[in-house]
Amino acid sequence: MIPRNYPVGSKVAFALVFLFSLPLSFSTGALQEGSSQIQAADRGSQERRIRSQEVVFVILSQRNSFHVERAHKRKASLIQQAENIRQSIPTVLLLHSLSDNEGDWSILPLLPFFSASYGRNSSWIVFLEEETNVKLDKLLEILGKYDAKKEWFLGKPLQDEESTIIHHYAFADNPSAFKYPDFGAAWALSSPLVNRLAEKLKNDPLKSDFTIDLKHEIALYIWENGNGPALTAIPELCTDPEDHPRAWRCATTLDTPLPLCGDPVKKEDVFVAVKTCKKFHAERVPVVKKTWEKEAALLEYYSDHADPSIPTIDLGVPNTERGHCGKTFAILKRFLSDSVPQTDWLLIVDDDTLISLPRLRALLSCYRSSEAVCLGERYGYGLSQGGYSYITGGGGMVFSREAVTKLQGSGCRCYSDDAPDDMVLGMCLSALGLPVTHSPLFHQARPEDYAKDYLAHQVPISFHKHWNIDPVEVFHKWLVDDKRDKNSKQAQEGGREEL
Template identity: 40%
Template sequence: MGSVIKTLLVHLLWLAVLFIASALTNASLVFVIVNQVAPPHYQAALNLALQLTSQAKQHNMPCKVYIASDEWPNLSAWTYFPILESLSSRHGRNSSWVVLVGEQTVVKLPTLLDVLHGHDPTQLMFLGRGVSDLEETIIHHYASVDPEHPFQYVDARAGMVLSITLVGRLARRWSDPATHPHSEFTIDAAYEFSTFVQSAGVKLTNHSAFCISNQQGCAIVFSRLFQCKGEVRTEDIHFAVKSCSKFHSERLPVIQDTWLGDATNHAIYSDIQDTRFGTVLLGVTNTERGHCGKTLAIIRHAAQLPHLHWLAVVDDDTLISVNRLRELLTCYDYNEPVAVGERYGFAATTPQGYDYLTGGAGMVFSKTLVDRLASSGVCECPSNETPDDMYLGICLRRLTIPATHSSAFHQAKPTDYPAAVLEGEALVSFHKYWQIDPRQVYQQYLHSTGQVHKPSDQPKLDNTLHISENIHAVNDHLTGDDPSTNNDHDEL
């Protein structure tokens, strides 16, 4: 009897999926995988694209899947803005929902269809996991916070869904100089995109189906780790601490008491020799700001070190989890040019703009990239005071090497982020000691071997699958698009 009931329930579930898919047949889904191009990220994006098209085919659901780095390779799709007009022009007349996800997500299509069935795609809809600031913070430009009615912005790790109607409105506002965002800096892309959506008169609909941990009822789930093999030894990472005599007594004891003991291969680069801390001089005069000369001197010095695989450049008020950084770096090859950290952008959506790794969070470079940056004439500071992280971003752009982002790195203190944003991460770094006890922060957030903050059941990404099918061909089969006849879908 139990097996009969179980079979009946399976059939009922299948009928429900078919009903929802049928209701959306003329309102197809458009998935955009907002990915990075470094090999493990791109491979994960390919895997996710194949999984999405396979699920859509199984449920007879018309959909289109884009891998952003393929479709919009030079448009800084990670900021979301530059792809709005393209999506609106391609799909404004024949689709209903645009789903933006990172490559580190698991999508459960039947659950997502169920969620969308409860919303009207002709309305201005913005759905996702909502988070909010408790106080004003530097990473959000010190925007005022109303404790009674906090602004909810999307946690992009869990994906987001926009009605095509909203995409059209946003595309028009983006193209209009009067409503185009004016800030040159991209610091927190999800927050800045959410404020742009709010400026269009639309608030985020917070929905429990957008998840950081794998729970019942989740439609899109963030999965923090690739399944990477190999080992990165502590001694293979040279930790280069930037300091100056002004801060030796204040800051260096903190890193000695926290993470520096785990960094067996390290040096503190300063402007004086201090026997208390074993500082190293590179012949560069200290500057009040910028520090480009010092950082490039460190890179050139590191290029001469024996057995170097990775260079981690950090400030003397940066807290690091050495073990978690080792774990993260197993996903990358030091024989390739790799730069990893927290990505910011300067005029990133313009032809003259660029991405860069923000220095306070820590900048990590592979041996191959260190050698290239150290070569004569490749990356020469305009002055010692030039901002080092931004100028390195310019150098990476010239070399066509991407700045690879990890949400485990943080330019600010834990108190500058909503607690929900830190959940599910194997946190690697925080920056600044102001108004906190840095030793306590290290113990609470970073003193761990490999656990995530607030450990949860994380779905694993399969990063071992090699894609042999043509993703665009699968898309065309599902949607009936013919690139030779339908320019609305296949031209920017």
């Protein structure tokens, strides 16, 4: 646990904030010339077998009980493996337990702590997801190939094929030039790099800003416009399933991409609220009806206009062009009223969200509706300065009844009807001390906005936006189980080898 007097930031008050996606351009010249002088030398001149106590493992755990249990199992596996190969027990940290600071999941604010606590006595810090399997002896062998006295950033590289809004259109002239790590495969920083970055953070604190795609943003921060190391590709860091034919060569593999902890939640236990407005009744609502509406037992469309042909319900909140806070809070209130059947779960989606309800119900089997669960794709605002996390609305926001009850009972309200609903909810949850639970299976953007290798090891639950796509085709390709499973199998059989 980080000492309470450690400078990890303080809570921020409610603020009026709006996200403007400003196109940013990064030059690829430095990448083409070589990432930095720091990596002028290749691997260490002499490979050596490093010891487990030289490695600090950080499991990117979350506070929800399901995730805590998974993280403890991963920790126990690492400790057992060390004992099996007659190594000392390594240091294994659970991210959610390091402090009460909301920004810990963004990792960068914790670098001073990692440096101060482990920078002198450890050679590597390895970050892994709760679902990342590690073959400890093989990982130690791989790390031993690199001179830990130099600055190294190791991982499985992802790259964009085209510039994308979720990365602020970075490297617009050549998006594939920049590589960033697939967190599912684990990634590692050498201690000299951690120590230097920690010192940089002390002298130049992180600015308050949005955290959207952490893996890309961390790689950018480390790269420092060519002054720091670029990601070094490690073929043995894999995202194949543990039983895949290629997995014997891997130091890391992945668990099942869609967790199933029992029978899927029943259709009747999920109430679906679709946010729409009159101008999209003819354009977007038909897409919902052609795709995923039939999988919902309980669904209502909420609009600024009552249209009995759909039907839609007018909540008495006028349509707004920016945020939809007034409408969302009206939905939360209605969910707890006698106007709708009582269910354990509430799903709120936009009218241009594509979602697989069967996959969502399977995922929800891992969560307890008696807990205050707030689930979706997690973004952050001002995390380095005591900010807050929020579920980005386009990918779908899932709340247990207990979470909605606590939100409504808190007195938290919108400061205006057109405030950003997802961000206001994030501020409310932060004030209540309720965690935002992240799942990478929810997506705020379209499939083409994500790296292909990243989606290849997922069974996605949702995508968002109809820009320049056929949404019905996208739904059937990515979110219908029989076709998706077939495509995934073909991709694994015909895809290029990782080694």
